[in-house]
Amino acid sequence: MASTLTLQYQPAEAASAPPSPWVRLEQEPVRSGDLTQTDLLTMLALVQAGTSAKAYRPADCVAYVQGDIAHADLAVYAYPSALDLAYTLTPLLVDLGQVTALRQERDFDLVVPMATRVDLPFLMDSLSLTWQTPCYNRFGQQTSPPAITINGATLELSAEVFGVLRVRGQALGFRHALHFQMAKDLGSSLSNIVPVITAAWIDPEQGQQTERLEIELPDCLTDLMALCPDGITERAHALGSVTDPDEDVVPVVYYSTCTGQVLALRYERP
Amino acid sequence: MPTNALTLTYAAPPSTEGEPLDLLLIEQQDWRLGTGLVTKAELVGALANWLYGEDYQSRVDCGFVGEDLVCGINVYPRVAGLVYQFHTSHGTLSERSVELAEIEESCNFALEAEAQPRYPARTITSAEWLAECYDLNGNVITPPALTIAGGSIRAAVACYGSVNVRYTTERHTYLLTCPRREEALDNHYSAAVYGVYSGGLNWLEIEMPPGIDAFEADPDAECGWGSSQGSITAPDREPAPVEDGGHDRKTVVDYCSQQVASDEVY
Numbered sequence: 249m250a251s252t253l254t255l256q257y258q259p260a261e262a263a264s265a266p267p268s269p270w271v272r273l274e275q276e277p278v279r280s281g282d283l284t285q286t287d288l289l290t291m292l293a294l295v296q297a298g299t300s301a302k303a304y305r306p307a308d309c310v311a312y313v314q315g316d317i318a319h320a321d322l323a324v325y326a327y328p329s330a331l332d333l334a335y336t337l338t339p340l341l342v343d344l345g346q347v348t349a350l351r352q353e354r355d356f357d358l359v360v361p362m363a364t365r366v367d368l369p370f371l372m373d374s375l376s377l378t379w380q381t382p383c384y385n386r387f388g389q390q391t392s393p394p395a396i397t398i399n400g401a402t403l404e405l406s407a408e409v410f411g412v413l414r415v416r417g418q419a420l421g422f423r424h425a426l427h428f429q430m431a432k433d434l435g436s437s438l439s440n441i442v443p444v445i446t447a448a449w450i451d452p453e454q455g456q457q458t459e460r461l462e463i464e465l466p467d468c469l470t471d472l473m474a475l476c477p478d479g480i481t482e483r484a485h486a487l488g489s490v491t492d493p494d495e496d497v498v499p500v501v502y503y504s505t506c507t508g509q510v511l512a513l514r515y516e517r518p
Numbered sequence: 519m520p521t522n523a524l525t526l527t528y529a530a531p532p533s534t535e536g537e538p539l540d541l542l543l544i545e546q547q548d549w550r551l552g553t554g555l556v557t558k559a560e561l562v563g564a565l566a567n568w569l570y571g572e573d574y575q576s577r578v579d580c581g582f583v584g585e586d587l588v589c590g591i592n593v594y595p596r597v598a599g600l601v602y603q604f605h606t607s608h609g610t611l612s613e614r615s616v617e618l619a620e621i622e623e624s625c626n627f628a629l630e631a632e633a634q635p636r637y638p639a640r641t642i643t644s645a646e647w648l649a650e651c652y653d654l655n656g657n658v659i660t661p662p663a664l665t666i667a668g669g670s671i672r673a674a675v676a677c678y679g680s681v682n683v684r685y686t687t688e689r690h691t692y693l694l695t696c697p698r699r700e701e702a703l704d705n706h707y708s709a710a711v712y713g714v715y716s717g718g719l720n721w722l723e724i725e726m727p728p729g730i731d732a733f734e735a736d737p738d739a740e741c742g743w744g745s746s747q748g749s750i751t752a753p754d755r756e757p758a759p760v761e762d763g764g765h766d767r768k769t770v771v772d773y774c775s776q777q778v779a780s781d782e783v784y
Contacts, residue, residue: 284732285564285743292568355703357607359710359723380607381712386538388719410719412607412710416703 267402269329271447272369273461276323276423278310309468320428320469324445324461325350327370327421329401335449337424342443342463345425351418358413362386364394364405368415371401375417383409428465430473441465539718541600543637544711546725547590554580554729556742564743578742581727585737586695587707589724593690596638602715609696609709619689624680629654631676639669639685651679694724704734 287306311320322342328335337344351373357380360366375398383393386408394407403413428443443463451457556564556578567574581587586609593604604611618640625633625645635642647661662674664681671681696707707730712721732739 285740288564288743289568292565353703356705357708357710357723359721361721381605381710384712384714384719386719387717388538388714390714410712410721 267329267365267367267400268451268457269333269449270367270457271329271333271335271449271459272327273445273447273459274325274327275461275463276325278322278464278466306468309466311466311469311472313472316431318430318469318472320466322426322428322463322465324424324426324463325421326424326447327419328449329367329371331371331420333449335447338446338448339426340444340446341428341441342445343427343429345427347425348423350421350423352421353417354419355414355416358403358415360403360405360409360411360413362408362410364408366403366405368401368403370419370421372415372417372419375415377403378414378416380412380414383411385409426463428463428469539715540720541596541715541718542602542713542720543594543596544713544720544722545592545594546722547592549581549589549725549727550579552579553727554578554742560742576741576743580729580733580741582733582741583695586697587727587730588693588695589727591692591694591711591722593692593713594637594687595690598640598688600715602713604690604692604711604713606694606696607710607712608699608707609694611711612693612695615691617689617691618686620684620686622682622684624648625671625683627651627673627677627679627681629676629678631673633671633673633681634669635671635683635685635687637685637687637689640688642666642669642671642683642685645671645681645683648680648682651677653677696724698733698737706734706737 310322311318313319324337326335326337354370354372356369358366358368360383377396379393382390385391391407391409393411394405394409396406397404424445426443426445430441443465445461445463447459447461449457560576560578563572563574564576566572581589591611595602604614620643621635621637623636625635627633645664645666647664650658651661653659659675659677661679662677665672665674669685671683673679692711694709694711696709698706700706707726708724710721710723712719729742
């Protein structure tokens with residue numbers, strides 16, 4: 249009697265362990281302090297108008313002074329790999345404020361580095377993926393683009409390839425408001441103050457994972473600390489002699505160096 | 519006697535056998551020092567233009583040529599005569615420029631008997647110890663004899679030490695030109711370059727120049743000066759009364775020597 253034994257060998261299933269959770273932190277952009285052309289032209293206009301440009305503060309400065317306290321309203325974006333991932337934020341030298349859901353349109357390149365799995369930088373909704381390049385296998389041979397499965401914030405590819413994807417969609421996360429404040433006194437200095445936010449979460453092996461972000465303070469806060477030594481109005485002479493230096497009198501503008509508000513304008517002999 | 523058949527089926531053999539190759543070293547040329555920054559001379563020139571209408575042409579370098587971002591890419595083949603294609607994910611690449619570059623650098627031995635220069639060496643012309651050599655226990659030892667074997671430097675014994683080495687390497691240079699992706703929301707100029715050859719490929723993501731944020735936000739931004747969007751108002755929020763600039767004396771000072779070139783009073 250004839251019998252047939254059939255053995256079939258197949259490659260092992262690709263590793264399908266779920267990706268480890270993560271939280272990425274990103275500070276909401278603050279003005280870096282570089283003067284723009286508009287800033288410079290505004291300061292020139294101020295000088296020509298008889299007001300010291302020292303009082304000029306960019307309109308988008310997030311810092312202000314109340315009494316003897318300097319404040320800055322900042323924020324940090326937290327992007328968890330899943331919206332239901334439990335995480336905590338621990339602030340250092342800054343206070344946590346209100347939390348709001350975040351949904352931002354983002355558009356970026358993502359290099360698939362010869363892999364079958366690649367993490368997006370954030371969980372995304374309304375995702376569109378477009379290959380910017382052909383796909384290649386690890387031996388430099390061009391291959392057809394693999395099928396892509398979206399698994400949370402991870403892209404899983406049906407084959408190991410190199411290629412560059414253009415990713416567009418809505419990044420999902422949370423915006424945590426931050427409030428920085430500092431008493432102003434003669435010894436105030438921002439030079440060694442670096443607020444820090446640390447995110448912590450538990451991984452599948454019950455280990456604690458953390459992500460740390462140093463918070464950048466806006467340069468206009470530094471200016472405020474320098475220009476408002478005691479939080480009260482000061483008298484400052486104008487630089488208004490640019491156009492007519494032989495004039496007998498020059499305009500002197502009285503203004504608050506803290507708020508920039510013009511208090512009075514008088515013509516005086518220099 | 520009956521015959522029993524044994525059927526073995528083997529599925530999906532790899533299309534190419536062996537390990538992938540690593541035959542290209544790709545690096546981006548550094549952005550020039552001061553890229554994106556306004557120097558004092560530039561600031562004075564701009565002020566003179568605004569106040570007095572002096573001729574001024576910005577020379578601030580932001581890595582742009584016209585409206586396109588341009589950067590240099592160096593590619594070093596690890597084997598002579600390697601046939602490869604070089605591509606970019608965005609923008610265009612110039613023709614390949616080939617040169618045999620002479621490099622001088624220090625190579626470190628970290629308790630090993632062989633060290634490799636940073637770039638693939640075609641010929642090593644000299645190698646000499648820079649300082650003392652040490653053994654595993656930190657004892658100073660007589661610098662071992664050096665031999666050159668192909669693209670490597672070999673010491674007679676394993677040791678800690680640094681060697682000054684001169685060598686030549688084959689360098690291929692490309693200029694990458696990236697136009698703005700008008701339809702993009704952000705990352706308008708990002709790109710990755712990659713070289714493909716039989717048996718493998720290598721790639722590099724391009725690092726954007728300092729000051730790129732201004733151009734990401736505003737395509738009409740002026741290099742070094744940021745965006746010019748916005749209005750100019752006095753502190754009382756009224757439009758600032760900008761008067762025509764007038765001056766009755768013009769003094770020209772040579773920037774380099776600080777000598778007064780001319781001093782005219784009208």
